[in-house]
Amino acid sequence: GNSVTQMEGPVTLSEEAFLTINCTYTATGYPSLFWYVQYPGEGLQLLLKATKADDKGSNKGFEATYRKETTSFHLEKGSVQVSDSAVYFCALNSGGSNYKLTFGKGTLLTVNP
């Protein structure tokens, strides 16, 4: 079956530091890959996505590249801000007739001023 493994948190960084949150996956076929973000007290927001190998998703300074050879989709940001403090979820969707999302466990990021 499908699975997503995310870097264990929590992650604590200082403002303007470089961020990497690792995500690897196991799936049949060619899944689409997603990063969602959950700010404190809110629902999930789609941060970025990639649908095929070597695609790079980007949004709000965050980037992730779909690496089929390493089955990875690591999230990066060059300079984090306090407002980036949130829980980040990596997810995949193997498509077909079932659009079920499989989520990682989430990584809590705290950015200090």
Place this chain on the structure above:
Amino acid sequence: SAVISQKPSRDICQRGTSLTIQCQVDSQVTMMFWYRQQPGQSLTLIATANQGSEATYESGFVIDKFPISRPNLTFSTLTVSNMSPEDSSIYLCSVEWSGGRSDTQYFGPGTRLTVL
């Protein structure tokens, strides 16, 4: 993307009672989903609700406990029945945008349920 709203945004309920959560979308969508997020945990899919058919439940979730309605293409409800403290969670609905031609789900703001 679609704009999704949920009611109530939060509630505190007594054990043994039931709560119905509403999910409203500003556009017609084919596929809607209900998820549970237990405290400090990731999201678990409860069921998929397509208009005009019975909801499809994931392993570990049953219709008697989580009945779902999907009367039209913009609305769905999830009822949490005979609640216990273990049902305290965030319940989120999501929609699959573009009628099956996209595999991206967008989420509502969630309903925070506390059962005493």
